[in-house]
Amino acid sequence: MAKIKPRVKVPRKAKAGDTITIKTLISHPMETGLRKDKKTGDLIPRKIINKFNASFEGEEIISVDLDPAISANPYFQFEMKVPGEGTIRFEWTDDDGSVYDIEKKIKAA
Amino acid sequence: MRKPLIAIGGFAAAAIAWAAIAGPGPDDDKLVIDGVEITTETETPEGHPLDTIYSGWRFRSDETQALQVDDFENPALVAVEYAIELWETPAGTSGKSCKDCHGDVDIMKGLRANMPRWNADKGKPESLEHIVNASITAHQGAEPWKWESPEMLAMTAYIGMQSRGMPMTVKTDGPMAEWIEKGKALYYTRVGQLDMACSHCHEDNYGLMIRADHLSQGMINGFPTYRFKWQGLGSLHRRFSGCMKNIRATPYKRGSDEFVALEAYLAWRGGGLDIETPAVRN
């Protein structure tokens, strides 16, 4: 299976009080559990990213419960109020329990 | 399972009926990716079967087009990030990375724009995938990558992207001429249960709707491409294969002489359109 890789776009600098746009994506097939194996006819088991969350210095920005209706390579865009400098942590949780994460620092503009 | 003749007749009749809804033709949108203007339309030289050629981007909905305009919105770019890692990772018995020999990837600028490329030793032209595998096996002592493997797709997208914005051209003289003729013959040959050639859709009916699909001219300047249907990146030869299966024909194999010849012909046929690799399509 292709590597599961997160990718985020966050401005490197922002002033306290700014609203910034954050974009995130993770490569993941989001197997719905409804597809059939062409050769065996068996259902391919569900395997999706079922949760995504972004937090700033431990406090939540957004969290999403994902269902199989989210497209492959799940993409999210949302806005954040920047209180000041700090680290944003992004986490994606797979059905199999794996957690993928990436962090980005925001510096003062 | 054989489909009864009526069903095929029905499909053909339906296709004609939907076509009569007069699809809108290519749109007028301009493609600018992260500030760089990409040529998606160009006049053709004398003797070309089409007067003006258009990139497939011009036939897609606004939402699909929007996904190619920005290198974060473009879902293919996460694969390119994987390729960046691969480029710098030592591999095979050599313990060398691509970077160790090639330096920075921008040395690959122009390579994708001129594919397929004549290989004098083999006595035939090659696709980018052939070239990548030749290098990793001979120079890294690594195992070759499968044509549609995540590694090959990522690497051909990454290398291809170095030619983004450059006009697609292919050598047409010398030994390439024969291969372009072979490709042309394939392009116009009917295949499969539906007994259709590439030209029936992409030359005779581009711009019209086939059911609710907007037919493009079948240009190859965006490959490897992220297709929604595939929910991921796929190679040009995969697209050829899919098209043939749609016509209920047995497809040629990835990397086969037939597909390389077809690729060569299409590189000529789309000459002047800018490379958009990795493009986003339906």
Add this chain to the structure above:
Amino acid sequence: MQLTRRQTMALGTAAVAAAALPLPAFAEENGWEKVLAEFTGGADVAEGGVDIGAPEIAENGNTVPVEVAAEGAAAIILVSTGNPRPEVATFKFGKFAAGSSASTRIRLAKTQELIAVAKMADGSFAKGSRTVKVTIGGCGG
């Protein structure tokens, strides 16, 4: 590429007609009402204040860009009325969210209504909906 209304309607009719032919009619509910009832706990749901941004026609049902927005919402649930399963996503907005909106890409099995219900900060609920036409490709789709 923009289609005229006439073309859109013709396509919509064509897509519905084409869909009706080979498959039995898929008129059963997928359980979306139950999912929304769980989210609201049976409370009243006001109309309005919840926006769903989505294309009028989705070129490919695999990857449909949508945006949900509801000013003042603490959470928004998005459900599909026409997919095999109704749940799409639930968004919760935290301390540092700016506004209550998010964009994503979703899978739609066929032309259908999308419904978004927002839980406001004061515990009340509101809803919005949008119909998205999902077309059946010809050859490549």
